[in-house]
Amino acid sequence: MTVVRYVASEFMYETFMVCDAIGCVLLPKNEKLYIDWLFEHGHGDGDWTWLTAYQMAGIFPQDPALPIGSTLTATCSVSPDLGLHASSLFWSLNGRRLPSSFYSVLSPTALSVTLPGLPASRQRSGDNLVCHNHGGHVLAGSCLYIGMPPVKPVNLTCWSRNTKDLTCRWAPGGQGETFIKTKYTLKYKLRWYGRERECEEYSAAQPYSCYIPRDLALFTPYEIWVEATNQLGSATSDVITLDILDVVTTDPPSGVSVSRVGDLEDHLSVRWESPPALKDFLFQAKYQIRYRLEDISDWKVMDDVGNLTSCRLAGLRPGTVYFVQVRCNPVGIYGSRRAGIWSEWSHPTAASTPHSERVLSGSCDSKSGDSNSTLRRELKQFFGWVRNNAYGCGGMSIKLYDQWRVWMQKSHKTRNQVLQGDKS
8 A cells, every 4th residue: 555654844754654645744742834745655564665746736935934024925835736727826824815816826826925024933933824725725835023133232241159150140221022932142251261161051041141150260360242143133132241250249138137235225236147158258348237027028138247247236226127139249368359249138036126115095194204304305315316427237336325225214114113113
């Protein structure tokens, strides 16, 4: 028995079907639309003998790439052996039959279609333009790639975690969307010598980024750029030059702890450890702290922490839960003159301030309170000024303010005890 086995011309031997007659024209589901048939003859146990390759139908141009708004004229040509007249054929685009007013019969075996003002492709794999016989069977197909050439990528930035690797991120130029598949390639080389290399680890979650995990040189600048290419053109970003030591970021500080400061109801003490990955490097760390109330999403940031590994938060609400985070910026690694890059924030650490024990009711104080009211008001104003001007971490004025607050709280406790004794 003579049978026909055929494959899609772009996927030779990857898939095939066996038919009872030459007239078998249906493709496997989701397979590439075919152009060529391969006629073969079966012998006994399934050995195949090549006969010939014969083109039954085809579309020209095949798989074109065109700018948005272009006009395309495509022609479907069929073999006379099929016994089909061009006037009996029809076209479809993405599964929808095109109006016959778009057609032109060029010859008994050739039918063209003209598509004006083509919109952008619906998917990056292209739009399917298909030629059918009168019964709807597929004769030939072509993929249309309608889009825009890439614009040069912008905002290329890179950072190194603990000097061990390099991650770069960029943004597509222009409006960003080209509507057809566009490939972005990050390239880099040592500035004065060395061959050009390509980054290989791209992230599906971060489409405009690439990761270089190893084999990076220190104390030598790199030139880095991004190339964007698609079927309509190519574009290259500006070249940036950087030294790995100038773009270092660290892991977040570890061992973050938050605790109360004795009975001070508006203070919390924060402590942390330097990033362990950089313990052997010569650098001076810079830290930031941010904190927020438990029921409020807005953070307040303290920028004046410096290179300390502890800090006092003052002016907080008594009896309130606070969340605190710390991050690090490695400054001047091995003498680098550029500021490093801030690390991620540490995991939030929670702590609460003590409840205030001041009398909030309308009870009366002793007469001695009246005689001291003016002095107390002046002290409040003075130490309020001290607190505002010494706000931050460390400083002798803060310690002086703490002493005054402790004295005031003890005075209130004594007064409350006297008042409670009088009431009893």
